[in-house]
Each structure stands twice: as structure tokens, then as C-alpha cells.
Amino acid sequence: MLNNQYDVDIQGVSMSYGKSTVLDNIDLQIKQGELLTLLGPSGCGKSTTLNIIAGFLQPDQGELLIKGKKMNNVPSYKRDLGMVFQAYSLFPHMTVYDNLAFGLKLRKIDKKVIAEKIDRALGLVRMKGLEDRYPRELSGGQRQRVAIARALVVEPTLLLLDEPLSNLDAKLRVELRAEIKRMQKDVGVTTVFVTHDQDEALSMSDRIVVMNGGKIEQIGTPTEIYQKPATEFVYRFIGNSNCIEGTVASIENELFNIEINKGWKIQLPKESIIGQVQIGVNDVVRLYIRPENILIGNDAKGKNHEITHLAKIVQMNYLGAAWEIEVLVEGEYLLKITCP
Template identity: 45%
Template sequence: MSEKVMVELHNVDKSFGENKVVKNLNLRIREGEFLTMLGPSGCGKTTTLRMIAGFEDVTTGTIMIEGENVVNKPPYRRNVNTVFQSYALFPHMNVFDNIAFGLTEKKVNKQEIRQRVTEMLSLVQMEGYEQRMPSQMSGGQKQRVAIARALVNRPKVLLLDEPLGALDLKLRKQMQVELKHLQRKLGITFIYVTHDQEESLTMSDRIAVMNNGILEQIGSPDQIYNQPATKFVADFIGESNILEAAVEIADGANLKVVFETGYAVVKATGFTKDEAVYISVRPEKLKCAAAAVPGFNLKGVVKEHIYVGSIIKTIIELPDGQELIMSSLTGTPLIPPGETVWVYWEKEDTVILHANEERIYNLSEQVPKIEVRA
């Protein structure tokens, strides 16, 4: 992947009346990168995509494409194309004419149009469908045609607004792999919008996680999943066990954190005594034992086991009522529901996040009640 910056957003804000939906967004997207903008409905990801495309005006800030400020340029003068969830195919045109539409509008000669449309049909594995009408095709076939129509114009950037959202689960997973292979083959910058965490982890070089108009974190799928920067990211990406805690001891890299019902000793720096924190542990990293493990004092009761194909999810209830999820492979010996267990995890699997808020913690009987200020 090139280090050249293809798209750059600098201090971008977008407001609709009094409602600010994108807030001081700064983002640099490299040439040939597959970047996914991920977040819940209303977080500002689609609005950001539409601003890059030119379908929405920027309230303040700058959008650069290949080093050129495009804020005042209409969509047709930006070297980008967009693929929508609705496909937006012309129902009265066959596949060939749908794909060729943009070239026809640009007065490209007929021989070149046929050559480029044929190339696109091969690329998206739709050879032989030239005369089909949209009403005669499946959702996956329509999506391929929509992608071919966008790519035939040879854009520098392809914008994809939840393009697989209308497909069934099996077809969506198939198309995820196909899109990723297509992007790798073409080397075009893809900016992809979705609310589907698994989809983003499967396809992306980097993921930009947005929440309430703010970019919470940007990083590789591995970084986003295993090193979330905020509580929102830890909670939104996949499943995570998040425990409220307070730092009792901060001794170099050794950190003792206390929960309402126990404590854990972990490795971390950058935290101070009496600070409020969140501890995040993925279900597949959580473990349990019949007795307390050195460095951990956190017990609960096995509530139930849930079978999810090759995975078994074990629900463990802590004395304060919070439930933790532990994942294990099918066939792993299970502790019967109702049994008391001691919960722990490997210290390197701990993610500790600053809480950034004032909170009173009622800790276990062995630890006096303290006031924690972040």
C-alpha cells in the first residue's frame, strides 16, 4: 500500500440546523487503502461519506482529494464514485447500458465503451449478463452491476455506503470476500461505511470508529479489537466484559485495581492511584478456576451455558449482579450451573481505559470505601 495520502479531512464539521452531526473530524486515507467507517446509526459516518462525495456541503473544514481542495466542487468534478445500498440501477436499462451510462454521458467512443464495460463484467464475474434487466437479477448480481458501473469510470476513490446491507447473511459474507479481493486487484482506495462490526474486521486495512459525530479511534482491525482506546470502542466492537474499577496501587508497570467485589493485579502504565478506570476483557480471554488464582480475587457463580455452533458461551454472575461472558470451544469440559468459580485472565490480555469521570466506588469489605476523581 502506498504512503501517499489520497483523501484528507481537516477539521471538518457538519451541522443540520442546531444538530452537529460531525465534529472536528481529522482523517487521512492512503492511496490503495480499504478504510471502513464504522459506528451505530446516527454517528455521522454516512454524512462524512456524502461530504467526500459532494452530496453534502461541509459546514466548516477542508476535504482534499489527491491534494486538491474539493469543498466547492460538485460531485461530478470529484474523481470519486459511490455505490449505494439501494444499488440505484436504472430499471429500464439492461446490464450493459447501466454500466456504460457514465461513459455515454462523457461522450466516450463506442468502441472504448464496449471494451471497458466488457472488462468490468469480467472483473465482477457477470459475463453473459449484458442483456439482463435489473428485475431479472438477484440482489448479489445487482450489487455487482452497481460496483461495475462505479468502477468503469476509473475513479481514484470508491465510496461504498452500506452496499451489502440488503443482502442475506450468506451472500453478504460471500460478497465481503469478493469486494476485498476486488479492491486488492484494482489498488483503488475504498472508503466503506457500515454498522456491522464483523464486516469491518473482515474487510478493512484500517477501521475508523465513530460515535456521536466524533472519531473515537482509527487503527487496524487487530488494534481496534485488541487495543480499544475508549470504553465505547471496547463495547461496540464484538463482545467485551467491561468492569468498573479504581486504581489502588500504581507501582511502575504493576497496577492493582479494585472492583466492587474483588481485585486484580495487572501490567499497565500511565495510570495514577485512586483513578477511576474501566477494565475490558474479551470473552475468549476470560478464564475460570475452582480456586483463586494469584493476582486475582474475583469470584462468581456459573449461571448458564449457551451453545453457539463451535463456541460455548458461559455466563458467570458476580455478587453485584453483573454478568461476565466466557467463550470456549465446543467439547471443552463445562462447570455445572450453580457452581462458584474464580475468574481470571492473562495479565497481557487486560485492556485498561481511563474512565474520565468522577465516580464513587463501593468496594469489597476488605477495601474501605474511597472517593475516586479522574
């Protein structure tokens, strides 16, 4: 039985193309009113998952429920969805108004109600006054806003966004992702967003599903995904990190004494371990350190149990909001540091 707090329930879904497994027995529940992002590298299964929800693909096994109703083999047009694609997919021969009215006319809605719905949708995407323009007369960002408005105007149960910002320039992407988040909260529609861009996922999502090789690596809030990764893949994929190999020299009171080459030693608590793995003495381990968690200064004395080492600055890159500094530690380990 589907919990009534979920709009979508994916149960044991698998799918293959020939001998290639695209989705491997995944389970996923999407809550009412949330913006959930499917995030991962190319080929991880995120777009396939979205297309199964949309009804464009049918899984080889498993069940899909929307609002408690089984949707396997139910055609897309009967699923009450709004879909926004990467390529806008607007009708070039229709004005903005007619593009938005198209789906409403198919539903045989009264003309006056259509006008009211379009006016509200254009207000949400801040496109009022451009109703009579054709897609060719709009910028890329404006066309994407119209595509979103067209999906919202029919008041769908689910809004599905398939990498809708990937064709836009960097500044416009930042502006539009903030607009999408605002619109989604204003309307309250359950939204599934597909992207390979981790900045988009972290800034927009209520929850993130990190996928890899057809499996779900972790589901959590942006803070949980970034600060408490469940697997090594998640740590490496989300954000930047430095990686150093070492050997477990000893374990005392759940403290791991890690020995790096040339006598560099680090002591870490048990909760620092990523994933459900057993680590013993003499095991080779990888240490991941976020660039923003390394401090740089000319004081060789650490505070509050900080680990200090002499390092040489080899390169400085100005990123606008911060500096990325590369340092060489012990003449061997090149680490990246991010600081204001």
C-alpha cells in the first residue's frame, strides 16, 4: 500500500537495453510537493528513471505508482504530467499565448478560463506582455520560461524537468534555477528534476538522488549529500576533494592512526569512515579532504587538535568569489585549498 505522503512510488524497477543494464532494481519514493533531483554522470540511469515516470519507457520489471495508482503500461497522456525538455520543444508557428493554450484547448476548457490560467502562468514565469511573440523572437531563457509555463498551465500532478537549463549560459542558468525553485514552491507541484550539474542539484533540491551505474548511491538533503556522503562515489562526485593514500598503523579507542609516507601521521575517529566497510590494521585507505576544510597561514602551530604541516604554494587561481590555491606538502602531495 502506498503511503499517502508520496506522489510517486518506484518499487523494484529494472530496465535493460540488450545486455546492458540501465536500472538495477531501484526503489524510490517522491514526497508530495517536493523538488527531487536525479543527479549523476552520463549513463547512470537518471533520464531513464524520468522517462519511466513520464510513460515514455516501460520497465522490464517492478512497479510505478503515481498517487497510489499503478501506472505500468498507462500511456503518458493519461498520467496528468507536465514535461519540460532540454530543447524547449515549443511550436515555432504559434505565439507564446497559443503555445500555452494548446494543452488547455485539448482539454476543452472554456476560453475565459484558458485566458485566466495563461495570465497566471505567465505571471509565475515573469513573461507577461510577451503573449503575442513567437519563439524565434525570444531569447533562450525566455523560451525556457515559456516551456515551463506551458507545463504548469495545465496544473499537472507532477512536473518533470529533463536538464532544462543545459543550453543556457552560466549566468542565466543561475538566475533561472532560482526562478524554477521559487515557482515550484509557489505552485506546490511535485517536481522531478534531472541534471548532471551538482551546483544545480545542491542549490535547488529538497532532496537529491545520486545515481551511478543504474543504482541509487544515496538519497538525502543537499546538506546530507555534501557533508555526510554514504559512499566513496558520492564523496568524489559531489564537490571537490583531495585524495591521499595511507596505511592504518593502529586502532585505539575507535581512533584510527593513519600513516602517510615520510612519517606524516593523521588520527581520525571511526565516524570518519564512508560507507559500511570494515577497516583493520595494515589496511590501505584513502583520505578525502574538502578544499574548504584546509586552512592556510604562516603559523605552524595548530589549534584545537588541527593537523599542521609545512607546505609550499605552487599555484594560485582567482575564481572571483574565492581563491583556489595549490600547495605541495612534504614535497610530494599536491593539495587544493579554497579560501576567500
